[in-house]
Amino acid sequence: MPTRRDLLAGLASAGAVGAAGCVQVGSTDRAPAAAGSDAADTGGTNDASAEAAQLSGSATETEVYRSTIESVVGVLNYGRNGPQGSGSGFVAGDGYVVTNQHVVAGATETKLRFQGNVWRDAEVVGTDAYSDLAVLRAENTPESATPLSWVDTDPEPPVGTPVMAIGSPYGFSGSASTGIISGVDRVLSAPNNFTVADSVQTDAALNPGNSGGPLVTFDGDVAAVAARGGGDNLGFGVSAALSKRVVPALASDGEYDHSFMGVRLVEVSPAIAEAYDLDDVGGVLIVQVMDGGPADGTLLGTDGSTTVDGVSVPTGGDIVVGIGGTDVDVQADLSNYLALETAPGDAVQFTMLRDGTETTVEFELGERPDPTR
Structure with a gap:
C-alpha cells in the first residue's frame, strides 16, 4: 500500500x-x-x-x-x-x-x-x-x-x-x-x-x-x-x-501559505512614467504600504498627486523595477516571481527607483492573510 x-x-x-x-x-x-x-x-x-x-x-x-x-x-x-x-x-x-x-x-x-x-x-x-x-x-x-x-x-x-x-x-x-x-x-x-x-x-x-x-x-x-x-x-x-x-x-496540510509584501501597487503607465521623469514605461508603483506589514519601513507609498494630460497621477512612492535579480516591467512579473520563486519568511531583494535614483533594498516576506471575501 x-x-x-x-x-x-x-x-x-x-x-x-x-x-x-x-x-x-x-x-x-x-x-x-x-x-x-x-x-x-x-x-x-x-x-x-x-x-x-x-x-x-x-x-x-x-x-x-x-x-x-x-x-x-x-x-x-x-x-x-x-x-x-x-x-x-x-x-x-x-x-x-x-x-x-x-x-x-x-x-x-x-x-x-x-x-x-x-x-x-x-x-x-x-x-x-x-x-x-x-x-x-x-x-x-x-x-x-x-x-x-x-x-x-x-x-x-x-x-x-x-x-x-x-x-x-x-x-x-x-x-x-x-x-x-x-x-x-x-x-x-x-x-x-x-x-x-x-x-x-x-x-x-x-x-x-x-x-x-x-x-x-x-x-x-x-x-x-x-x-x-x-x-x-x-x-x-x-x-x-x-x-x-x-x-x-x-x-x-489542507492549506498553502502564499508570500505577502503588504503593499498596494499599480503598474507604471505612460502618465506615471512622465510624472516620474522615467526614460521607459515599466515597473510597478507602490501606492500604499500596510502599517506593520512586511514592507513597512523599507518601501515608501505615494504621498501626493499631480496631473498629466488631464489624468491624476499619484506621486512620491517607490517604483519597483526588479525582484531577486529578475526585471519587473509589468505587474505580472512581480506577481509571478512571488508566486513561483518565494515563500513566507524568505528575505528578498528589490530593485527600485526612489527620487530618480536606483537602489536595492531587502526585507523578509510575510504570509498572505486569510481571505476575507
Missing part, C-alpha cells in the same frame, strides 16, 4: 488543473441523456496509462482524449438546500482529485462522477482561494482512473502549444475542446474574485462546468487547471507551475 509520502510525491509530479465557471444544477445536470450521459465516454478507452505512453507530439485528438478521459471527473456539490452546482476535476494521485476552489466553495457534500457513470463520495481535504485550487479525496476510485502527469515546466509550454480541455461543460460529461496555449504569464481574475498569478490563456472553449478540469498537451500532460472562460476564444487556467507548488500542500 502506498504511504502518504508516496502519495504526496505523486501529487507533485503527477497532476491536473481546471476550467471556466461553476454550473448551477437544475438545468445542466438534467441534460438530455444522449448528450449529458456518458456517450462521449466510450471512444473504446482501455488502459489510459498504456495509451499515454504511446502519445507523442503528433498524437491525434482522439488519442489524447482516450489516454486521459478515464482520469477526468465531474464534480457535483450539495449545500444545505440540496444540489448547488457542478464542475470538473481530474485524478492527481491515489484517491486524490484536483479541482477549483470556487467549484466546491460552500459545499457540505461532494460527489464525483467517473466515466461509465461511476459515482463516489468525496471529501474536501484542502482549498486555496488565492490560487483557486482544491484537492478532494475519494475512496475506491476506478482502477482505470490513473493519475495524470504535470507538464514539464522548465521551461513552461510556450504560446502555440496544442492543448485539449476535457470536462463537463453545462453538465455534458466527457466533453472535449481543442486549441492552443494563446498566452502565458497572465494574472487571472478568478470566479472567486481573487487574482491568480502565472495563469495560462487558451483559445480552447471553456464553458461553465469546465472549471477544475485539465487542460492537457498532446502528450497527455496537464498544462493548466481550467478556471474560467473570458469570452469568444478566450479562457484561462491555473498553470502547472503554480499547481505543482500548491496541490501537495493542500493534500498534506
Whole structure:
C-alpha cells in the first residue's frame, strides 16, 4: 500500500488543473441523456496509462482524449438546500482529485462522477482561494482512473502549444475542446474574485462546468487547471507551475501559505512614467504600504498627486523595477516571481527607483492573510 509520502510525491509530479465557471444544477445536470450521459465516454478507452505512453507530439485528438478521459471527473456539490452546482476535476494521485476552489466553495457534500457513470463520495481535504485550487479525496476510485502527469515546466509550454480541455461543460460529461496555449504569464481574475498569478490563456472553449478540469498537451500532460472562460476564444487556467507548488500542500496540510509584501501597487503607465521623469514605461508603483506589514519601513507609498494630460497621477512612492535579480516591467512579473520563486519568511531583494535614483533594498516576506471575501 502506498504511504502518504508516496502519495504526496505523486501529487507533485503527477497532476491536473481546471476550467471556466461553476454550473448551477437544475438545468445542466438534467441534460438530455444522449448528450449529458456518458456517450462521449466510450471512444473504446482501455488502459489510459498504456495509451499515454504511446502519445507523442503528433498524437491525434482522439488519442489524447482516450489516454486521459478515464482520469477526468465531474464534480457535483450539495449545500444545505440540496444540489448547488457542478464542475470538473481530474485524478492527481491515489484517491486524490484536483479541482477549483470556487467549484466546491460552500459545499457540505461532494460527489464525483467517473466515466461509465461511476459515482463516489468525496471529501474536501484542502482549498486555496488565492490560487483557486482544491484537492478532494475519494475512496475506491476506478482502477482505470490513473493519475495524470504535470507538464514539464522548465521551461513552461510556450504560446502555440496544442492543448485539449476535457470536462463537463453545462453538465455534458466527457466533453472535449481543442486549441492552443494563446498566452502565458497572465494574472487571472478568478470566479472567486481573487487574482491568480502565472495563469495560462487558451483559445480552447471553456464553458461553465469546465472549471477544475485539465487542460492537457498532446502528450497527455496537464498544462493548466481550467478556471474560467473570458469570452469568444478566450479562457484561462491555473498553470502547472503554480499547481505543482500548491496541490501537495493542500493534500498534506489542507492549506498553502502564499508570500505577502503588504503593499498596494499599480503598474507604471505612460502618465506615471512622465510624472516620474522615467526614460521607459515599466515597473510597478507602490501606492500604499500596510502599517506593520512586511514592507513597512523599507518601501515608501505615494504621498501626493499631480496631473498629466488631464489624468491624476499619484506621486512620491517607490517604483519597483526588479525582484531577486529578475526585471519587473509589468505587474505580472512581480506577481509571478512571488508566486513561483518565494515563500513566507524568505528575505528578498528589490530593485527600485526612489527620487530618480536606483537602489536595492531587502526585507523578509510575510504570509498572505486569510481571505476575507
